Amino acid sequence: MLFPTFTFVVFFLIVWPLNWVLMRNRERWRIFMMAASYVFYAAWDWRFALLLAGSTVINQGFAVAMSRTTQQKRRTALLAATVVVNLGILAYFKYWNFFVDSGQTVLGNLGFEVPSLLVDTVLPVGISFFTFMALSYVIDIYRGDYKPTTISKFAVFLSFFPHLVAGPIVRPAELVPQFDPPPDPRYVDTTRAFALIAGGLFKKVVIATALARFVDPVFGAPDQYSSLVVLVAVYAYAIQIYADFSGYTDMAIGIALLLGFRLPQNFNRPYASSSLREFWRRWHMTLSRWLRDYLYIPLGGNRKGRLRTYINIMLTMLLGGLWHGASWTFVVWGALNGLGLVVDHWWVSRREARGGKEPAASGPRRWGMIFLTFNFVCLAWVFFREDTISGAVQLLGHLFTAWDKPSPQISVGVLLAIAALLLTQFSPPRIGEQLRGVFSQISPIAQGAVLGVTLMLTNLLGPYGVAPFIYFQF
């Protein structure tokens, strides 16, 4: 069940009031929310629900067993088992064919004949997201940062439908405490919720779809276009993926707010970043901090000298790349970002060693850094978007070799969509706050009329049918 569909509207119109009616009876509410979330998830494939239930039971079992023992060795063994089981499930569904295919290619090139071990599986939607959330629950308990909660609370935490299929990746300490005491129905952040839902819907349905129509054919056959068109397509893809993913998670956060729960922010104007480090603090923020807290810091972070810091960054980004998909293009994408972060860290430490100052908050130097960062991110996105490394290299090569090639015109709509989204990256936050302040003061009927017109415009400018969503494949 995708958010921007009629089916979801019907589902939510049933779940929303019942959520508030049942809120006072906590146990009933938990059963209800778990059931609603499983219905939402099973709408793709009922077998996915079994997988989610299995993950819930297994992880809760490990968490409880870990909390009942004080022996460090046993706790560590339990943690290792949890990680192996979770990553094993993820590996089977997501990475098995990738590794088998890569291995077979290598062995085949060496002259060995190997039987096919490829498996015919469907990748369960959102498995990467809920696996990481389950891992953070067990690891936090291992570290003593969190105590096991009841299985019903953990089940709701893991399956809560707004974040289930595409994040944000929530940590238990952020969501579980919100279950008790229940949110106050008199003070709900509805204005922010409507703004996030309407804005997210527009980004997803209108901007991302319009840009996909331009981007797909160019990335499919770059040699049929001029360098200028390919360059605009590279920028357009950067905007498309941002509109697509941030639009969907904005809707998720807004829907959770209407149910009375606050999920963490996932994007914070990433293309206004003046360094790659800043970009990764603003892009898919909940994944970045997961990788930081559960991978980079345990690897030693920046505590073991400069070289180890760089190695840790590279490892974190390589695995972060692979998290996105089972393909060498994602590994290259992760490596490029890792390399960029290493250079960034080296540059900052060199500047600090020389007693240099940070660039001013505005001014030509900062704008130059923003331009450089944006272009580096766009370059890396080419590997993220292409199916093969050779395809990405070919496309990048085409940026320099076909400036005089006759090519179709770039539509005004595409340029407008790119410009509009880039503009939002640099607009002061207070504009949004002021608009929300005005909106919150008008009557519910007037609010409904404003939202109705917004829906009509989104529907008019968007396509018929449901546009596919990029991050579901992850």
Added chain:
Amino acid sequence: MTDEPTTDEERRARRGRPAEPRSNLRPIGHAMIAALVALAFASVLDARALYKSAVTQPDGPGRDVAVAVTGALQAVTNFTQVSQLRQGVASAIGMGDKDTIDTNLNLPVKTAAAVPPAAIKPIFSPQKKLKIYMGGDSLMETVGMAMEQIGPRTGVIKVEPNDFHISTGLNRPDNFNWFNNLRSILASENPDVVTLMFGDNDADAFMSGMAAGAPQIQSFGDAAWEQEYRRRVGGMMDLALQKPGRFVVWVGEPQMENSDLNAKQVKLNSIYKSEAAKRPGRVAYLDTYELFTPGGAPYSANLTVDGATKLVREPDGEHITLDGGAVVTGAILKILQEHFTLQGALPPSLSLTQ
């Protein structure tokens, strides 16, 4: 990777302010009223679009109910002129036709004449490239992608942008009018070869755009259904063949994992094959059923291509992977070599076994 993220919420928290000013918080009842008003208001403004969405649904009781409800809503909004607001905005931005349901097929009435085998095959070279168009439903996506990658490498083939449209076919022009789409592509791009692939969304008895007085279809595969579907398949071929010298490759459906769906694809393939046979020398039928499962083998997602096992089918048991698309592309190129003299670097034929 080492610093805490800085979000708007955190900035507010640092200044000792809540995530959202308390004055912006509202009772949940207000939000529910606002949401219901918004949905009602948008439904009224979007009545024509909702009706079109309902009409283009798959056939069944759900569609009947949706058409009845949205039809009534549309009648009211037309009467009260409320729908003019959306129509006015749509016209102003050049999208005036967006809500129009066009089921007119406008097919040629004459079957394209057969052409005897030419003594000298038409010649194409790097100076005079063969322009190929790839169109179809979602199964064409990876086939077209593979052709876009492999075709230009020959130096003699120019591939038009892949024209696949997900969830479309020949039986529902209300959903996507392939006949108008092909007509407009042929006029604007003028390809030498038209490659078409349909069927996955046509395994259904319901058809829109039926000619007046056409016999009533009772079920998939009955005489009335076959007559109408043949008219559409042949019509698509004849549309493409209106230009002398143009060649059509009709790509048949591969074996499907689901046996019920597969039985319907076998029926559809028999129509594609026989309609192609009615236009000898101008239409070639590519049997992908045999290509992916040679010698009547049962369904398999894997295929041994030149000695290496490749995953050629998607896990859904219907769609084709990019490796599978390359296999189909290889077969298309082989057909083209039989029909044309292509003075380029054509890849060698693939050896395929189960």
